[in-house]
Amino acid sequence: MSSYSHSPDSSDHPVPEYPDHARRTPEFTTVPTAPEQWHYTPRRAFWESKAVRAGALFTLLALCGVIILALVRQQIGTEGFFVGLALSILPVPVLIWAFVWLDRVEPSPWKNLVFAFAWGACAATLVAILANEYATELLATTFTASPSQTDTWGATFVAPLVEETAKGAAILLLFLFRRRHFESVVDGIVVAGLTATGFAFTENILYLGSAFGEDQAYGSSGLQSSTAATFFVRVVMTPFAHPLFTAMTGTGFAIAAMTRPGRPWRWLAPIGGWLLAMLLHGVWNSSASLAPLGFLAMYGAVMIPVFALVVWLAIWSRSKELATIRAQLPVYAMAGWLTPPEPVVLxxxxxxxxxxxxxxxxxxxxxxxxxxxxxxxxxHLAFLRAAAARGTAGPHFTAREQELLHHLWQRKDVAQPALTHAAWATRPAGPAAWGQWQQQQIGPYPQRQYGHQYGPQQPPAQPQPQDQPQAQPYAHPYGRQPPPYGGQNL
Structure with a gap:
């Protein structure tokens, strides 16, 4: 069951007039107003309510944050905690900026991003500390190994399993309850990267605070100190380590979200990404027990190439997002919802x-x-249509499409003139190049001609109301189709 939530007077909402100024010139004569509140709202049981889920998650993460704060402060002391906090926070803004920049084409909801970072910094770190400590004691008592062997085994086999599972739990939760926001590989990498950034932030506080405590106990200082060495390895050399590992899991879930139900990749991709994340994590942790030359060789032979590969994958996927927009939106322009230049501008x-x-x-x-x-x-409309073409849009495709079209219609008087201006401002130089670009990128639209920005033209025809709702899939939410693009100019 589902319902539509909108303002009380929207049941008989007339189609707004199609303004002449939005077709003829890039000038603005309409002052923007607050769009009407209207959205699709599925009916859910009490325990499936968004408010209940958000409250439960907030309580859980807050509790984990308090516990992790107490544990870290108990292990490294108050002074070590503040030193570790000051040093660990340095790479966080850079990493967050990188993932937000990568996500600019189709930004994920900020609530998802905040949840991912908070889960990594609080819940995943708490699970890792408790589970790693328990597993280390179990290895020592079961195999009667020396402390150095126990630490090596724990770092190589136990830590990758525990930490990648704890971080991957955030991606799994978003995949289960926010699947429609997994629309490309970029979404998986961004969510995984922010989760791992939060995890690395808290973990670095512990490592740097412990190193500072050792320096205080032994009187070390300068570049030879344990704090400086730890800072250089964890913050300068490998701030991308944890995001790199968990990006494998995020990519796997993104592939699963874009795979039609019933296909093997639907469940093989997340498992394969999780296993690959553990493998890379274990290989990297095992290099810590090697000599400095072996550690640097592992860094250059494994970490740098894999990091470059993931960066290439993210940028390539970002370009595919733009290509999806260009390929999916022209059908809405032909139906009259968008102006012809918009698929190219967007x-x-x-x-x-x-x-x-x-x-x-x-x-x-x-x-x-x-x-x-x-x-x-x-x-989002372009990605929704692409998902429908793959067969992964879900049962609420029509309702979601109508919601997105409604929001576009409410904002078009302000947005479309600006986008039309952008199409003209970013055109290729030269009449020949402009004509070729216009024909190839915008394409021929039936019964439409596009001349110079300020060339002669006839005013657009006024919209005519229709007695019956449109049977087309792109009709106006209130039973009326928007008027076609009537201007002749870009």
Missing amino acids: ASMKARSVARAAARRAHGDAAARTVREYIAFAT
Whole structure:
């Protein structure tokens, strides 16, 4: 069962007029207003309520954070905790910025990203500390091994299993309850990377605080100190280590989300990614027991190439996201929901930026925010249609599509002129190049011609209301189809 939640007066919402200024010039004459609140809301049982789940997760993560804080402070002391905290936080902003930049094409909900980081910093670290300690004691008592052997075995076999499972649990939860946000490989890498960044942040506090305590006990200082060596290895050389390992698990879940139900990859990809994450983690941990030359050889032969491969995969997947937008949105432009230049503009990060800047100059931050929301909804619409083509859109495809189309319609008066301006501002130089780009990128639309930005034209036809709802899949949510793009200019 499901329902539609909207404002009380939206049951007989008329189709807004199609303004002439949005078709003829990039100028803005409409002051943006707050869009109408309207969204698809599935009916859920009490224990499936978003509020109940969010409250339970917040309570769990807060409790884990308090416990982990007490444990770390007990092990390394108050002074060591603050030193470790100050040093461990240095790479965190850089890593977060990198993952947020990677996720710019189709940004994940900020709640998902905050949950991923908090889970890694609190819940996953707490599980790892307790489980690793228990497993180390079990190895020592079962195999009667020396302390050095126990530490080596624990780091090589136990820690990868425990830590990658604990971090992967966050990805599993988002996969189960927020699957529609896994729309590309980038989404899996970003969620996994932020989870691992939170985990590495808390773990580094423990390691750096312990090293500082050793230096205080033995009187070491300068570059020869244990704190400096630990900082160089964990923060300078390998800040990407944990995100790199867990990215394998995230990629596996992203592939599973994009795979049609019933196919083997649906369950093989997450398991394979999790096993690969443990393998890389174990290989890296085992290199710590080697001589310095062996450690550097492992770093250059394994870590750097794998890191470069994952970076290439992330950037390639990001480019595929833009290609998906370019391929899926023209059908909505032909149906009249979008203007013809929009599929090309929305598939260009530069054009998006130009559109937001133009809206900000014309009407300030409110207009820029409206354009940004319009871009986000259009991007989700493209990925939703791509998922439908793969057979992974789920049973609520129509309701979700109507929701996204409604939000686009509410923001079009402000967003479409800005996007039209961006199409013209980012056009290739020269008439020949412009004509070729126009034909190849925008494509021929039936009964439409596009001339110069300021060329002569006839005003667009006014929308005509229809007595019966449209039977097409792209009809207006209230039973009326939007008027076609009537202008002749880009």
